[in-house]
Amino acid sequence: MLSSASAVSTALGAVEVAGTLAFAVSGLIVAANKRLDPVGVCVIAGITAFGGGTLRDVLLDRRPFFWVERAGWLWIVLGLCIAAMLVLRARHLAPTRRALLWPDALGMGLFTANGAQIALDLGMPALVCVLMGVVTAVFGGVLRDVLCNDVPSAFSDHQPYALCAFAGGWVLLGAHALDAPVWLALAAATTAAAALRIVSVYAGIALPPWKVDEGPPK
Amino acid sequence: MLSSASAVSTALGAVEVAGTLAFAVSGLIVAANKRLDPVGVCVIAGITAFGGGTLRDVLLDRRPFFWVERAGWLWIVLGLCIAAMLVLRARHLAPTRRALLWPDALGMGLFTANGAQIALDLGMPALVCVLMGVVTAVFGGVLRDVLCNDVPSAFSDHQPYALCAFAGGWVLLGAHALDAPVWLALAAATTAAAALRIVSVYAGIALPPWKVDEGPPK
């Protein structure tokens, strides 16, 4: 039992780390496109990577944070940013962004599963668990866009992103309702959310526009 | 005594709920005007409705959140958004916004009274109680505007709003200083804040402009 619990805990940790790096690179690219200075690029990359999980932990009153327990990961993100600033040029940004689709989708799926599982372990109601998965997966990017003075792309680009996380969260809850082992529930939720995201990007699925025939300016 | 405490607690709960729906609709309208996608509209509506109370609870280190204890309300706000997206059109937005003056003012008054009362129960100093009322009433809208990439209208439209909440908070403290029962203090504060808001809108009262004869661009 103990070793199984500890294996799940290790798996949760590994999962959190893998998504973190993909998110850091996405923050780095947005900040570079905004012409932020090197300090700003590092801060935005770090907040994109750790912001969603941190906000979840603040909302759930959970301490210490992931990045306090394993402060080594802060160094890795910092090193990643400095390395990127030395080698990346503008002509690399768009291809890097495209290359990020898969790791970003996987990270989103992993964060969703992880965030929802943590809330479930704390005995939260079903919808709150799913929303904590969405917060973990999406709000790093939301904080990135707010700090870069953009409307968050997750709320405005009409591509399914938070919606995939939302669906993935329900897959996790469904798996638990069917008494699946934790690792299977996590894997199913991660796969579902990531697959939905990748399929919807390749298939060009767009959220329906909000039907405002001719809206008055606010 | 117990039944009185429980009646007050029920009244506080009902009060929080009524304001919540008016705030959700205001978030929905701003997000729709900004052409956010359906996911963004739901998220902004939810954050406008629950953001002020959530921020207050984070600052006061109070758990579980209102919306965790009564997760059903999250479903109601979600349902409200979906219904609104199906029936609302652009030509409805401006009239809906005007129609919101009364429920929004009442919600603001209710949130102010509720937030200040909660801080008072935790033994906070007077000014902190009043500020917690203001945070509860105003910061849902502030988060809405920040996420929609606007300067918060509460800080820039020169209409008294946070100021009405501030005054209402002092009414609550005054009523307690006069040993009024809790329900009366809550009712007086709610009425005072809401009435100030409604009167100032109808009377066209504006905050004095900040006297910058000719300001250099920052």
Added chain:
Amino acid sequence: MLSSASAVSTALGAVEVAGTLAFAVSGLIVAANKRLDPVGVCVIAGITAFGGGTLRDVLLDRRPFFWVERAGWLWIVLGLCIAAMLVLRARHLAPTRRALLWPDALGMGLFTANGAQIALDLGMPALVCVLMGVVTAVFGGVLRDVLCNDVPSAFSDHQPYALCAFAGGWVLLGAHALDAPVWLALAAATTAAAALRIVSVYAGIALPPWKVDEGPPK
């Protein structure tokens, strides 16, 4: 021993207060330049002054906040704003901003030392202590810029600011590693961060631009 601990605690308190006022004025100036209304100016000044320390305390799960324990300081900041609105005019803003370089740099140094020391007392890892110093010193200004709908100047003006705080944090940790008394570690860190800031402004030192030869618009 006790009196020494209490002297350090008093010194920490005085330090927090001195920086607070310089930060409040900086918030006031930015908000006035943005033509916010008087309520907005007061709120932005308050958030600039107390936001960094509040965010640090939320992240460290530390209560009560500085401004709850000493609510008198909220009144002082409020009085400062009202006085400033009565006497300041646009032609005063730019000179006031220049005059702020020294108190702002000192405040930044003090907040850095204070924030890092608090995290150290809670047993945080070294890098987390330094980051808490940076958060305390920098995020009041970041919140100010986000609420005023600007890209945070700390991340985009290519002047060393967060970097000076970062260096100051390491000075504090270095002093502790050398078994320096707490007051000396605090003084060294404050001086180092403030001196770095002042020297870099006078010497016109700029952070290297992020090398994006010709970046595609995002």
